Amino acid sequence: MKLQFKYAFLTLCLSGAMFACKDDKDTAVKPVDEKKDSIVNENVTIKANGVVEINSLPVPTTSTLNYNLFSFTKMGLVGVGEDSINTAAWDLAFRGSGLIMAPNWGGTAPDYWDGVDKFAMNPSDVMVAGYEDTTFDAITTAPAASAFIHTVGMDVSQPVYNTETGELAYFNFPKTTVFVFKLNDGRYVKFQYISIYKGAPEKPTAEIYQKDFGYWTFKYFISAKGSTDLTTK
């Protein structure tokens, strides 16, 4: 009986030692500072690599005559229409239906056209450079200052027409265009427009266009201050 107790005690000690070793091993392979995605709200996620994903954000203004004003830093809309447009609080305007974009160029740039000083209404001067036939991750650094332009219209949508009736069937969004913005504080933003349909389906159809139009999906990455590094992979 004594012997049996000794064996039982030995078995217990060995098991304890083995489990202890297993625990140590598990702890050793876990990174100490593992980064995780951060969910800001139902439409905004900050990925572990710093990329901000805007997913199926409803387009609030559906008239083409108005603008929805987006702030990269605030990760959301900061105003709609004329009340907010003449401020530097926004970076990128989306024209009503959500397809057409315009960076906040306060109208202050010289040589735009004669008499432009009449419209010098806000101090913003966001500029943009465009890349075609590329991918989001392939753009790893901001271009030289000379590559940036002022523009009043950006659009990556590609209309697809019904081959029988000739009417517009839907818009495609090939993910081959990437923009880099230069913000007022000197930081750079790598940006890709992904979809205007709810859930960002890979292959839009006429039915999806009719049913699920009006939800933005896009992603962007803001560089550190003073850095041109836009690496996201």
Next chain:
Amino acid sequence: MKTLRFSAALLVAGTIALFSSCQKDDVTAPNSGLTVGGGLAVVVPDGGSINLSVAGPYASKTKGTVSRSGSVYTVSNFAQGTVTAPADSTQWSTVASTYYFNLSTNVGGDSVNATTVSYDLRFTGSANGDIYAYSGAYTLNYQDSAFATAKGVTTLAAPGGKLGTNRIYMGTVLISSSIGWYDYNITSHIVTAYQPRTLILKDRITGKPVWKVSITSIYSNSTPNAGSSATNYPYYNFQYQAL
């Protein structure tokens, strides 16, 4: 908050008035609310005109003038190109294969790539005679009413989003008919604007009419420079007005 906004609006209005005081007429453009980025529409003084070669971001590739009478804008001899004719600075030696015009900002537009999309009307195809509306914002429609009275309420959709050739004549004999903005005579090779036909650009989402446009002529000064096979095209002459 309302008071503050009103004060700010007054300040802005005052600033505009101050800077614009050298222009004797009212400078409040009826479509100035369409501007973005601090206001980028070129103001055409009421009763006056602007030269498209010096106004707008694409002035260097644009020729023509825009004049204004109240809320009606009249475009004359609009064309885009790359090399100015040596003998006549209002003409191009090399015209672009596609023209762009921005009704919102009253100047020539562009669309080289996804970063420079700025237009409401696109003129392309044979003799740049096919007209499209910018599909990101509008659908193209038409109604057979005079420009002055067209309201854009009862309209028909432009087939395939395009308005180009309407009817083709051989002399006085009609040989082909479709839906477009111009009739073409294959005997004289002269293009004539079909009237009354007013182009209506509708908001692609809401369906509301936004602009009405009437094409007057594709020839410079609205007159073919010969009775047959005129060569002074494509120089667009048209009117537009916000609805």
